[in-house]
Amino acid sequence: MTAANIPRLTRGCRLSEDPGQGWVLLIPEGVLRLSGPGPRILRLCDGAHTFGDIVLALGAEFAGSDVALVEAETAAFLDRLIARHVVVLE
Amino acid sequence: MRPQALIAEITHRCPLHCVYCSNPLAMQPRGGEMPAGVWTRVFREAAELGVLHVHLTGGEPVLRPDLEEFVRGARAANLYVNLITSGIGLTEQKLDALIDAGLDHLQLSFQDAEEEPANEFAGARAHARKLALAEVVRARQIGFTLNAVVHRQNLDRLDAIVAMAERLGVDRLEIANVQYYGWAIENREKLMPTRRQLDACVAAVQAHQQRLQGRMRIDFVPPDYYARYPKACMGGWGRSLMVVDPAGFVLPCHAAGVIPGLTFDNVQAHPLRWIWEESAAFQRFRGEDWMPEPCRSCDRRHEDFGGCRCQALLLTGNASATDPVCSLSPDRKLVDAVIERANATSVNAPNWVYRIDPA
Numbered sequence: 001m002t003a004a005n006i007p008r009l010t011r012g013c014r015l016s017e018d019p020g021q022g023w024v025l026l027i028p029e030g031v032l033r034l035s036g037p038g039p040r041i042l043r044l045c046d047g048a049h050t051f052g053d054i055v056l057a058l059g060a061e062f063a064g065s066d067v068a069l070v071e072a073e074t075a076a077f078l079d080r081l082i083a084r085h086v087v088v089l090e
Numbered sequence: 091m092r093p094q095a096l097i098a099e100i101t102h103r104c105p106l107h108c109v110y111c112s113n114p115l116a117m118q119p120r121g122g123e124m125p126a127g128v129w130t131r132v133f134r135e136a137a138e139l140g141v142l143h144v145h146l147t148g149g150e151p152v153l154r155p156d157l158e159e160f161v162r163g164a165r166a167a168n169l170y171v172n173l174i175t176s177g178i179g180l181t182e183q184k185l186d187a188l189i190d191a192g193l194d195h196l197q198l199s200f201q202d203a204e205e206e207p208a209n210e211f212a213g214a215r216a217h218a219r220k221l222a223l224a225e226v227v228r229a230r231q232i233g234f235t236l237n238a239v240v241h242r243q244n245l246d247r248l249d250a251i252v253a254m255a256e257r258l259g260v261d262r263l264e265i266a267n268v269q270y271y272g273w274a275i276e277n278r279e280k281l282m283p284t285r286r287q288l289d290a291c292v293a294a295v296q297a298h299q300q301r302l303q304g305r306m307r308i309d310f311v312p313p314d315y316y317a318r319y320p321k322a323c324m325g326g327w328g329r330s331l332m333v334v335d336p337a338g339f340v341l342p343c344h345a346a347g348v349i350p351g352l353t354f355d356n357v358q359a360h361p362l363r364w365i366w367e368e369s370a371a372f373q374r375f376r377g378e379d380w381m382p383e384p385c386r387s388c389d390r391r392h393e394d395f396g397g398c399r400c401q402a403l404l405l406t407g408n409a410s411a412t413d414p415v416c417s418l419s420p421d422r423k424l425v426d427a428v429i430e431r432a433n434a435t436s437v438n439a440p441n442w443v444y445r446i447d448p449a
Contacts, residue, residue, distance in 0.1 A: 010261055012195040012233010014170065018142065026170040028195050028233050028262055029309065031094065031142055085261065085307040 001075040003052030006090040007045045013086050015042055027086055037062070041074055045087055051075070091376075092140035093366060094325075096169075097147060097333040097344070098129065100160060104149040105178045107213030107444040108201065110239060110274035110281060113149065114347045117448035122337040126156040128358060130163030132334060135362035137167040147174040149336070149448075152184070158191045165192030172197060174237075177223040178216055185226060195233035197264070198224060203250035207243065213444040224258045235262040241281040242437065245291050252298045256306065263306060265295060267313035271345040271400055273445045280440035282432035288316050315425050319390060320397025320413035327375035327399060332366060340365045342372055345400040349409045375399050380410055384418045 001007075009015075009025075018024045018031075023039035025032040034042070037058055044054045055071045062070070081087040102117035133144060144164045151157055152175055164171045172195040173188065185196075200220060202208035208217035227234050236255045240248065248265070255263040268274050268281045283291070292312070299308045314321050324331045324343045333341045339354040340362070346352060355369045366372055374380065378391060385396045397413020405414045406421045414421035 010233070011231055012235075012261055014194060016142070016168065016170070018140075024142065026142060026194070028172065028197075028235055082304050085304060088304070 001051050001078060001089075003050060003055070005051045006047060006049070007051060007054070007078050007082070007087050008047040008090060009042060009045050010086055010088050015039060025086065027084075032086070037074075038077065041077060042087075045078075047090065051078070091329060091367075093136070093332055094141060094330045095143040095145060096133070096136045096141050097145045097331060098132075098160070099147055099149065099333060099335050099344070100129065100151050100157075101149040101153050101336050102448045103153050104176070104445070104447065105153070105214055106150070106176050106216055107446070108239075108273070109211055109213070109277045109442045109444060110241065110268040110272075111445040112269065112272050112274070112344055113445065114272055114345065115276075116347065117149075118336040118339075119449040121449075123154075124336065124338045124358070126154070126159035126163065128338065129160055130166075132338075132357050132362060133160075133164045133167040133169055135357075137169055139363055139366060142170055143172060144169045145172045145174055150176050150178060152177075152179045157184075158187050161188050161191040161193050170194050175199070176212075176216060177220045178214070180223055182226050185223075185230070189230055189232055193232055195235065196227055197235040197237050198227065199237045199239065200251070200254070201239065202244045203247050203254045207247075210442075211239075211243070213442070221258075224260075228259045233262070234260045235264055236260040237264045237266060239266050239268055240283075240291070241268045242283045242287065242432070243280065243440065245283050245287040248291055248294050249298075252294075252308070256302070260306065263308045264311070265291075265308065266311035269311075269314070271348075271404065273443065275404060276443040277440070278428070279431070279435075280437050280442065282315065282428065283313055284433050285316065285429070288313060314398075314401075314415050315429055317415055318417045320394050320401075320415045322394045323398035323401070323413075326395035328366070328372040329376070329395070332372075340369070340371075342375070343398075343400060346371065348400055349403055375410075382410060382412060384416075385412050388418065 012028050014026045016024055016026050023034045059067050059070050078087055101123055102113055161171050171193050174197045177198050201211040205217040209215050238251045270278050295310045328342050333344050338357040341354055352371050354371050355365045381396050385391050399409045402411040402413050403409035405424050412419040414424050
């Protein structure tokens, strides 16, 4: 994953709020439950933001956080979703 | 206990006559189909129960002229809306209206990668029309799954089926071996794969999954007669899924109507919550109290929930028996006999039993 990559949700995957249970990602045959910054990251996977933009936005939001760590964890999160074809890189 | 998905069989009518159709042999007639308004209420009640997905299926759901209303009602209830279709009758204009109404995903069924056998299995000239529709769907921003049903007569063309899915640019390919219920059991001898076919298929699917990782997801449903342990049918009876038939009867599984002594309650007479939580049909095989040995003391009972009740009935005559697919079942020999026959005989020019249409 490089800063210029643009991750976006695969067609047919949609963020939704599960009342009383938090945010979920609805995918064609199931549901992925999201925690921590997961929903925030996926809201930015809209085809308009680069991976670099997303890391910057998260870093600004979680002030005092280690940028390298934010970058590594965000990349790991997205890589898992890419392997499931829930996120694609443009 | 919270249901995750509602399978809405909104009509049993279908322009196709697939030789392995999963609809019950006794179908609901057109006259008994519920209006879209009642379905909209059912979707709302389902969402209140915790359901997140609705699968609009049939028969062929596109035969309902009010399909748009179903999609709009389900989306208004904040459900993820999947349309499971043969594509027949789905014009570009209708598709766009469904997308405007909030359709999230479309699953298009294919019977083969080659036109002649595809039309033979479907009992209709459908293949070319499906190919044309697939291009229209792919140009839209909705999720797109190609579902290919595989069996003895087409497993040797698995690579061609995967290539077709790649060419059509789908997001997801579901390769589903025929499950032997409904009409499929009428054609079982002609559909049951050989062990050689199955081994080749499993290896090929794995190779394609690896090659396409990140580009196209491939989900695989193996033929359970060849398995050592049964499948967790419907994710366990009354655990995560429910089926509502065209007339509003709610079933724990598509095929549950074959089980003698079960009566199904109707959404027009009872709240969906009561049917899910308390009705006799949903309680019948929920949990572990109904289980015989070897399930009762087996560690796998939390994984497979005793397997499939309909399969137990169809093969042993007893819906409460351990799924005979299980290698620990005293009835496994019934399944082995079917497999042995499949591997010892050849099937040329099958004489199919085609699914008929309801009244």
